[in-house]
Amino acid sequence: AQSVTQLGSHVSVSEGALVLLRCNYSSSVPPYLFWYVQYPNQGLQLLLKYTSAATLVKGINGFEAEFKKSETSFHLTKPSAHMSDAAEYFCAVSDGGNNRKLIWGLGTSLAVNP
Amino acid sequence: DTAVSQTPKYLVTQMGNDKSIKCEQNLGHDTMYWYKQDSKKFLKIMFSYNNKELIINETVPNRFSPKSPDKAHLNLHINSLELGDSAVYFCASSRATPNTEAFFGQGTRLTVV
Numbered sequence: 001a002q003s004v005t006q007l008g009s010h011v012s013v014s015e016g017a018l019v020l021l022r023c024n025y026s027s028s029v030p031p032y033l034f035w036y037v038q039y040p041n042q043g044l045q046l047l048l049k050y051t052s053a054a055t056l057v058k059g060i061n062g063f064e065a066e067f068k069k070s071e072t073s074f075h076l077t078k079p080s081a082h083m084s085d086a087a088e089y090f091c092a093v094s095d096g097g098n099n100r101k102l103i104w105g106l107g108t109s110l111a112v113n114p
Numbered sequence: 115d116t117a118v119s120q121t122p123k124y125l126v127t128q129m130g131n132d133k134s135i136k137c138e139q140n141l142g143h144d145t146m147y148w149y150k151q152d153s154k155k156f157l158k159i160m161f162s163y164n165n166k167e168l169i170i171n172e173t174v175p176n177r178f179s180p181k182s183p184d185k186a187h188l189n190l191h192i193n194s195l196e197l198g199d200s201a202v203y204f205c206a207s208s209r210a211t212p213n214t215e216a217f218f219g220q221g222t223r224l225t226v227v
Contacts, residue, residue: 032213038155043118043204043218051213088155094213101170102216104157 002027002093006105014113019063019078021108023091026072032094033074034102035065039087047089050074061085086112117141120205120219127195128227135190135222137205143217144210145169146188148180151202151221163188164210195226 007022025031032051036044048059055067065076076089091105118139127133139146147170148160161180162170168180177193192199202223206216 034215036218041221043220044157044206044216045218046215049215090157101159101162107155107157109155 002029002031002095002103004091004093004103004105006089006091006108008108009106010109010111012111012113013081015083016080019076019081019085019110021076021089021091021110023065023074023076023105024072025074025091025093027093031074033065033067034092034094035059035063035074035076036090036092037061037087038090038107044090047076081110081112083112083114086110116220118205118207118217118219120203120222122222123220124223124225126225126227129195129197131195132191132193133195133224134192135203135205135224137188137190137219139186139205139207139217141207141217143207144185145208146182146185147206147208147216148188148190149204149206149218151204153201157204161188161190192224195224197226200224200226 003026005024034049035047038044048057050067058064063078088107090107092102095101120137145164147162150158160174163182165185166182179191181189202221204221205219208214208216
C-alpha cells in the first residue's frame with residue numbers, strides 16, 4: 001500500500017535561506033508524486049508533480065523536487081526563501097489505481113523569518 | 115474564471131441542523147472529490163465521483179451524503195450536524211486518468227456551535 005511521510009511538521013527558515021521540505025514515500029507501484037501548497041485560508045495549489053519523465057522536477061514559484069528511487073524520497077527545495085513562501089506544504093502519492101485517489105502526508109508548515 | 119468554486123465560503127450553524135455545501139467545476143473534469151481538513155491541517159478524502167458515479171466512499175458517517183446532479187457539480191449534504199463536524203471542507207476535481215493531479219476549491223469553513 002502507498003504511504004507518505006513528511007519529516008518535520010514545522011520548518012522555520014530565514015528569508016533568503018535554502019528551503020528543504022522532506023517527503024518519503026512507500027509505493028508498491030512506480031509512484032506518481034505531488035507537492036501542493038496551501039496559503040492561509042485558501043485551497044491547495046499544485047506546486048509540481050513527478051510522473052517518471054524526469055527525476056528533477058521544476059515547479060512554480062522557484063520550487064523544485066528531486067525523485068530519488070534508492071532513497072524513496074521526493075524532497076522539495078527552493079534556493080532562496082521569500083516571505084511569501086510561508087504556507088502549509090503537502091506531499092502526496094497517487095495510489096496507482098483507477099479511482100484517482102491521492103495518499104497525503106500530514107503537511108509541513110513553513111515559516112519564513114525576516 | 116474560478117476553476118473549482120464552492121459555496122458558501124463560511125458556514126456557522128447549530129448542532130442538529132442540516133446543511134449543504136455546493137461545488138461546481140468548469141474544467142471539464144470527469145472526477146470530483148470531497149475532502150475534510152481538520153484543525154491540524156490533516157486532509158482526509160471523503161468521497162469521489164467519476165461522471166456522476168460514486169467511486170470512493172471512505173469511512174464517513176452516513177449523515178454525510180454527496181449528490182452529483184451532473185459531472186460538473188458535486189454537492190455535500192450533512193444531516194444532524196455535530197460539533198465534531200467543524201472543519202474545512204474542500205471540493206476538488208481531476209481528469210479521469212490515473213495518477214493525475216487534483217484541482218481544489220477555496221474551501222468551506224464549517225463551524226458547528
